[in-house]
Every structure is written in C-alpha cells, then in structure tokens.
Amino acid sequence: MEGCGMSCIKYLLVVFNGLFMIFGIVIIATACVDMGIIKGFAGGEVSGHETDAVLIAVGVLIILVAAFGCFGAWRESPKLLYIFAGCLIIIILLELSVGIAAAALRPQIEVGLKQQLRSSFIKNKSTREEDSHYRDFWDKIQSNLECCGISGPDNYGSTEPRLNPPYSCCPREATEDSDEVKRSNCLTHNTMYKEGCEDKILMTIHSAGLSVIVCGILFCFLEVAGIVLALWLAHSIKTQGKSRDTA
Numbered sequence: 001m002e003g004c005g006m007s008c009i010k011y012l013l014v015v016f017n018g019l020f021m022i023f024g025i026v027i028i029a030t031a032c033v034d035m036g037i038i039k040g041f042a043g044g045e046v047s048g049h050e051t052d053a054v055l056i057a058v059g060v061l062i063i064l065v066a067a068f069g070c071f072g073a074w075r076e077s078p079k080l081l082y083i084f085a086g087c088l089i090i091i092i093l094l095e096l097s098v099g100i101a102a103a104a105l106r107p108q109i110e111v112g113l114k115q116q117l118r119s120s121f122i123k124n125k126s127t128r129e130e131d132s133h134y135r136d137f138w139d140k141i142q143s144n145l146e147c148c149g150i151s152g153p154d155n156y157g158s159t160e161p162r163l164n165p166p167y168s169c170c171p172r173e174a175t176e177d178s179d180e181v182k183r184s185n186c187l188t189h190n191t192m193y194k195e196g197c198e199d200k201i202l203m204t205i206h207s208a209g210l211s212v213i214v215c216g217i218l219f220c221f222l223e224v225a226g227i228v229l230a231l232w233l234a235h236s237i238k239t240q241g242k243s244r245d246t247a
Helices: 004-042 050-075 078-124 129-145 153-157 179-189 197-246
Strands: none
Touching (some): 004 197, 050 197
8 A cells, every 4th residue: 555645544544443432432431420310319210211321332332343443444445444434324323313312301301300309308308217218318419419408498398297407408517516416507597508409400410411412423523534534545445456457
C-alpha cells in the first residue's frame, strides 16, 4: 500500500475505532448509572429499565464491532471494511430505536416512580419494625438530596400517623449533641429542608437520562465519520488493486 493518503486513512480509522471502544464503555457506564439511579430511588421495585439494558447491550456490541473494524483496517480487507460499515449502520438504527423507545417510556417510568415513592413514604411514617427498610430508604434520600417529604416537611403531618419530620430532614450539625437533641433543635427553630424530594428525584433522573442522550448523539456523529472512513478506505484499496492488475 503506497501513498500517504491511504496510509493516513488506515491509521485514522484505527484511531477512530479506539474512540469507538471508549465511547462504548462510556455508554455502558452512563446506562448503568441511569439504571442504578432509577432503581435506587424506587427501591428497585419499578420496572422500565429495558431501554438501559438495551443500551448496555449496544455498548458491548460497539466494543466488539470496533475491535473488528481495527482488524479490518489493519488487514486492509475491503470485505471486512464493508461488513464493519454495515455493522455501524445497524448500531445507529438500534440507537435511534432505543432513543425513541426511551422518550416514549420515560413518562410511564416517572408515573410509576411517583406512585412507588408515595407508597413507600406512607410506610416510612409507620412505627412498625417490618417497615424500618422504608425509614432507612427515606432517611438516605432526604439526607443525600437535602429534601424533606414528598413535596415538603408538611407531608409528615398531613396523614396518619401524624409524625414530625425525622433528623434526616435537618441539615447536618457538627456538634457532639445526640441526633435526637439536634432534631429537637431543628424542629424548634424550623430549620429543616423545605424542598420536597419528589421534584429533586425526578430532576436527578432527568439529568442522568440527558447524559445518556448526549452520549448517544455524540457517538452517532462519530459512527457516521467511521462509516465514511471505512467506505473510503475500502474503495481506495479496491481502486489501487484494479490499477495494479491493469498495469
């Protein structure tokens, strides 16, 4: 293979396939984070992780196809390069399908999540030992997101059993007092978090979903560039082969 032009295309395609592998890993990571966030906020009881699972599968497929593309470019095989370009087109179609499905299912996931949150919040207010899981669950959410209740601290007194907000609704204090004393001071001075957790949870999920969408869009542009390079290199190899045969 002679000429800097074809050599540059070859090595550029190898570099692009290295980027494909990296982006495949990024897509898997963002999909896992998105799935983990939804499961974490819903206690693992809400369905609707199918699109994230498909994205993880697509990420694995991308890594395999990228490795195949590197091999085809290095061997300078037009057939392997055409197969590689065809695989990228299929991946782009899969990504578009997953994106459309995710957009369609997102409202359904959010409705199910809201229902699960409100159901678990009622159990969080229970004093029964078997409901301690829900208390721990809400303490973790309220402390980490700095929020209180579904829509605010008033939710703790709106339905039976009538309870005051727990200490997880209060800002952390760097004092040696017990948590009960800190909670009492928080309630007395009304310094608990005023924002509800539902909006903050949905905002966090929206942010995670947006990260997945942005990664998908960026990768589609990279895939199109890879297709162009693969077809260009395959055509150059075939053209040079014909010119040698006629020489």
